[in-house]
Structure formats: structure tokens, C-alpha cells
């Protein structure tokens with residue numbers, strides 16, 4: 582499902598422009614959305630999910646205009662959404678919770694619903710824990726329940742908002758592999774602060790800042806934005822003051838700093854190969 586966003590704005594009461602004339606096309610497949618806190622990612626996702634309404638502008642998803650009730654209903658039938666703060670009922674088991682959400686989504690046939698819930702528990706590797714109460718689940722297990730509920734209706738569009746925050750490395754890897762496997766011919770919009778999650782799953786990415794698009798392209802193109810701007814500085818003195826220090830590691834009696842600097846290299850610097858995070862920092866600065 583392709584999504585075309587044109588001149589989208591969302592201004593909250595008090596005058597905060599969460600989205601400020603956003604133009605963006607999101608193709609089929611996995612698509613990454615990066616941006617600092619408050620950049621407007623959640624607002625965009627809520628508008629795409631039909632939960633929030635824009636102040637102005639247009640969104641067309643899979644040929645459906647979200648500006649109309651009919652269009653929103655059509656997109657919502659094809660939508661799976663995992664918000665940042667999915668509330669679960671702690672006293673329900675994973676199976677009961679998914680069954681309940683499936684019922685809300687209109688899966689009325691009891692045996693079909695039971696089958697679908699069973700399949701999804703398998704997909705998210707929770708079959709063995711299916712009949713435990715959610716209250717005892719780890720953060721990662723809860724996120725997997727969250728993704729299972731988002732996948733219940735086999736959506737063509739899956740929107741996930743910072744799904745790996747708080748997960749341990751193993752769970753993060755498992756979670757993002759799950760998303761990639763699911764994507765295929767569908768559209769998966771992944772919003773996150775964790776640049777590595779995007780690097781490992783998405784070919785294309787957009788970066789938002791203050792409600793505006795500041796980059797849209799492939800992950801390789803984002804890496805290229807940092808070409809000639811990444812430096813390695815070994816020193817036993819104070820850290821470099823130019824640019825942004827992205828890492829600091831002890832090195833032979835001193836420190837090795839990795840620096841993204843837009844102009845002249847810091848004294849004593851040698852060039853380093855850029856990574857996606859450097860490209861992100863380069864466009865952010």
C-alpha cells in the first residue's frame with residue numbers, strides 16, 4: 582500500500598505545530614521514520630491510523646483519501662497499529678487478550694478466531710506462554726503480544742511506534758526480524774529513535790525535525806550524508822569541541838573519540854567510515 586502525504590499540518594491548541602507542511606511518499610515494504618523527541622512522528626502515525634485528524638493537508642493511502650470517513654474506514658480495515666503505549670489487561674492471558682481484540686476487530690467466527698490467535702501466538706513465539714497472565718510478561722513479551730494484536734486482521738499497512746524501546750538486545754533483534762519477515766508486499770512503517778533498528782530492517786527512511794521532512798531516501802544515501810564528516814580523534818587531552826562526539830572509548834593511555842563535524846576536521850583527526858547514525862546526525866545538524 583503506497584501512502585502519499587501532501588502539505589500535511591497539525592497544529593495543537595496552544596499553537597504547537599507538530600507537523601508543518603509535510604510532503605512524503607511511503608512505498609510498499611519496510612519504511613523507517615527517524616526524528617528527535619517531539620519531531621512529530623507519533624502525530625503522523627496517529628493521523629495515518631485515522632485516530633487523529635490533520636489541521637490541513639491530504640493523505641491518500643492505497644487509493645483511499647483519509648480526509649473522508651469512507652476513506653478512513655477503508656484504511657482502518659487494512660491497518661494494524663502498535664502504539665507506543667499499548668494498554669493490555671494484566672489479568673487476561675495472552676490468548677484471552679488476543680481473542681478479545683480479534684472479537685473487537687470483527688472476527689466473529691469463534692473457531693476461525695481461535696485458529697488465527699493460535700497462528701499468531703506461534704508467529705511471535707509465545708505459544709508456550711499463551712495461557713499465562715499478561716501481568717507476569719516481560720517488556721519484550723508484551724511487545725510481541727502487541728505485534729500479534731496488530732497483525733490479527735492480516736493488515737496491508739502496519740504502523741509501529743517505537744516498538745523496541747525497553748527491549749533487551751536479543752528481544753530487539755527477534756522483534757525487528759519479525760517485522761521484516763512480515764513486510765514483504767505489505768507496508769510497514771517503523772518509527773524509532775534506535776537508528777540501528779532502521780539500519781537492520783529498512784531500505785528507505787525519512788527523517789523529521791520539528792514537523793518537517795529533512796531527509797527522504799535510502800539508508801545508503803543517509804549514510805552518504807556523513808561522507809567526509811566522520812573523524813576519529815585519539816587524544817589524552819580534553820574531548821574535541823568541534824562537531825558532535827558520537828563515541829568515546831579508552832585507547833592507549835588516552836581516549837579515541839568518534840566525531841561528526843560538518844566543516845574542518847578537529848586537530849589530529851583521521852577520517853573514519855560513516856555509519857547510518859552518522860548520516861542521521863549529519864542531517865540533524
Ligand SMILES: Nc1ncnc2c1ncn2[C@@H]1O[C@H](COP(=O)(O)OP(=O)(O)OP(=O)(O)O)[C@@H](O)[C@H]1O
Pocket residue numbers: 593594597598599616617618619620621622623624625
Ligand atoms: N495532544 C497534544 N497537545 C498538544 N501538543 C501535543 C499533543 N501531542 C503532541 N504534541 C506536541 O507535538 C509535537 C510532536 O509530538 P509527537 O509526539 O508527534 O513527536 P514524536 O516525534 O513522536 O516524539 P517522541 O519521539 O518523543 O514520541 C511535540 O512538541 C508535542 O509536545
